[in-house]
Amino acid sequence: xxxVLKHSDVAVIKKNLPKKQLVLGQNAADERRIKDIxxxxxxxxxxxxxxxxxxxxxxxxxNEDDIPSPPGGIDVSYIGCIKVATPIIDFPIxxxxxxxxxxxxxxxSYPIIGEMVxxxxxxxxxFYFQPLNTGNxxxxxxxxxxxxxxxxxxxxxxxxxxDYLKHFEYNKNPRPVKQYPGDWALNGRNDQSIRLGxxxxxxxxxxxxxxxxxxxxxxxxxxxxxxxxxxxxxxxFIDFDKASFYMTRDEEISYxxxxxxxxxxxxxxxxAAAIILDSDRIIFNTxxxxxxxxxxxxxxxxxxxVSKKNTNIVGEMVKLGDSNDDNLQSAxxxxxxxxFLHNLIVRLDNLAKGLGNVxxxxxxxxxxxxxxxxxxxxxxxxxxxAWSKNIIKNHLLSKNIKVSKKVRPNL
Numbered sequence: 507x508x509x510v511l512k513h514s515d516v517a518v519i520k521k522n523l524p525k526k527q528l529v530l531g532q533n534a535a536d537e538r539r540i541k542d543i544x545x546x547x548x549x550x551x552x553x554x555x556x557x558x559x560x561x562x563x564x565x566x567x568x569n570e571d572d573i574p575s576p577p578g579g580i581d582v583s584y585i586g587c588i589k590v591a592t593p594i595i596d597f598p599i600x601x602x603x604x605x606x607x608x609x610x611x612x613x614x615s616y617p618i619i620g621e622m623v624x625x626x627x628x629x630x631x632x633f634y635f636q637p638l639n640t641g642n643x644x645x646x647x648x649x650x651x652x653x654x655x656x657x658x659x660x661x662x663x664x665x666x667x668x669d670y671l672k673h674f675e676y677n678k679n680p681r682p683v684k685q686y687p688g689d690w691a692l693n694g695r696n697d698q699s700i701r702l703g704x705x706x707x708x709x710x711x712x713x714x715x716x717x718x719x720x721x722x723x724x725x726x727x728x729x730x731x732x733x734x735x736x737x738x739x740x741x742x743f744i745d746f747d748k749a750s751f752y753m754t755r756d757e758e759i760s761y762x763x764x765x766x767x768x769x770x771x772x773x774x775x776x777x778a779a780a781i782i783l784d785s786d787r788i789i790f791n792t793x794x795x796x797x798x799x800x801x802x803x804x805x806x807x808x809x810x811x812v813s814k815k816n817t818n819i820v821g822e823m824v825k826l827g828d829s830n831d832d833n834l835q836s837a838x839x840x841x842x843x844x845x846f847l848h849n850l851i852v853r854l855d856n857l858a859k860g861l862g863n864v865x866x867x868x869x870x871x872x873x874x875x876x877x878x879x880x881x882x883x884x885x886x887x888x889x890x891x892a893w894s895k896n897i898i899k900n901h902l903l904s905k906n907i908k909v910s911k912k913v914r915p916n917l
Contacts, residue, residue, distance in 0.1 A: 558626040559597055560638065561590035562649060563617045567605070580605070586614050588634060590625060599625070599632045609633040620648035620670035642737070644693040645680035646671070679729040684739035686714055697726040701742070708758035708776075721753040749785035765814040822914055839911055840903040847902075848895045858887030 566588050567573065573580050587605035599606065606625060608614045615636035617623055622638040641647045648670050682693045689703030700723045707715040724747045726740060734740070744750045744761045752759065758776040761784060765771055775782070792799045803809060811817060828834055861883025864876050 558624045558635075559592060559594055560622050561592045561597075561625050561634070563588050563619055563621050563623060563637075564591050565589040566616060566619060568616060586616060588617065588623070590623065590634070592625070597625075598627065600627060600630055604632075606632050606634045609635055618646055618648070618670070618674050621646065622649050643680055644682050645677040645695050646674070677729075679731045679734075679736045681726075681729045681734060681736065681738055681740040683724075684741040697729065699724055699726070699742075705754070705757055707756065709760055715756065717755065718757045719755045720757065723751040725749045744782070744784050747784075750782065752780070752782040752784075754782075755779050765812045767812050770810045771812055820910075820914065824909075837909045839909065841899075842911075844895065844898050844902060847898055848893075851890045851893050851898075854886060855890035858883045858885075858890055862887065 567580070567584050567586065569585060570582060573582070573584070584605050586608050589605060590599075592599075608616075609626070617634075617637040622640055624635040624638065625632055626635070627633075637647055639647060640649055677696055680695070681697075683691050683699035683701050685691050685701065686703055686705070689701055691703070692700040700721075702721050703719075704714055704716055705718055705720045705722075706713070707718055722742045724742050724744075726742075726747045729736075729740065742750065742752075744752070744759060754775065756777075756779070758774060759780070759782060761782065763771040790801055792801055794800075825834060861879050864879040864883065
């Protein structure tokens with residue numbers, strides 16, 4: 507290697523070729539002999555220029571918790587930086603012996619200790635690329651022991667891997683997402699995937715539908731080695747995956763719905779583009795006041811809200827059917843209405859009994875019954891006796907819709 511090597515230069519090393527003895531075919535100093543000598547000198551001093559080299563990661567700053575104390579000049583601007591061990595002892599890391607920054611400031615794939623990265627010098631500074639895919643493993647690609655002896659990456663110690671993983675709970679059975687021709691996919695270390703590409707028009711089709719563009723994001727369930735070995739691909743399966751976000755152009759997706767309402771919960775995605783969210787829990791939340799903090803749901807046809815148990819709609823004011831106060835009236839409280847009507851019927855029942863005993867003064871001055879009043883009282887009493895409080899409840903009150911009297915001004 508050159509004695510003086512600037513940090514902006516590339517590394518220049520001598521080829522590690524086996525020694526070759528100079529053999530001269532003839533004694534005469536002719537043109538052929540001179541050519542043999544020149545060729546031997548050229549091979550003996552051959553060099554290779556390295557624009558990038560592999561290096562083993564020895565330290566990583568993932569977040570503020572990894573900044574040493576005392577920091578020694580390290581601050582949050584060093585998040586994402588690494589330190590490495592290189593097989594070339596004199597490779598110039600710039601600034602000298604400093605932390606190495608990721609090449610891309612926006613898209614970063616932070617390595618874990620023991621993984622390999624490519625490092626390169628640009629403009630007098632050293633940067634690193636994302637971890638090298640040495641083992642084709644989405645969980646980790648540790649080359650344990652590489653930095654200890656500077657030998658080739660093939661001579662690593664697999665027994666040392668647990669020492670490197672003591673701060674990282676890795677996926678024991680990693681399986682990448684299943685890809686199809688032309689797809690672009692991103693696999694996380696813990697059963698996550700994002701795939702842009704195509705898919706079958708429905709689950710049991712035999713041929714891909716090239717028109718069906720899809721974006722599928724998912725967090726799969728934990729993969730068990732007994733089900734499929736590590737490294738085998740795993741397609742998205744909305745009913746088995748833990749969380750799914752699908753955007754499809756033309757795909758019939760089968761998914762399980764908890765409640766069952768004919769004509770509503772058995773809708774098909776066939777024949778139209780669709781966006782599907784599916785998980786154990788979905789939360790929509792906004793921050794803000796009257797000028798923001800809105801969730802808007804609009805539909806050109808129908809909005810269906812179906813729950814297997816309770817559906818809670820709570821607000822300072824709940825408006826149904828219109829947003830213009832001039833077109834709205836207050837909802838009636840059912841239990842209060844039942845109590846009022848029952849009290850009214852009790853009073854009417856008492857009136858009916860009174861009418862049944864009503865009398866008047868006859869032509870000769872005696873007390874005589876009034877048949878018409880008695881008949882009216884009897885008819886009224888027959889009606890009131892049929893309306894007990896429980897009957898009124900069953901007749902008027904909804905079994906699945908409740909309204910609140912309480913004002914909630916401090917929501």
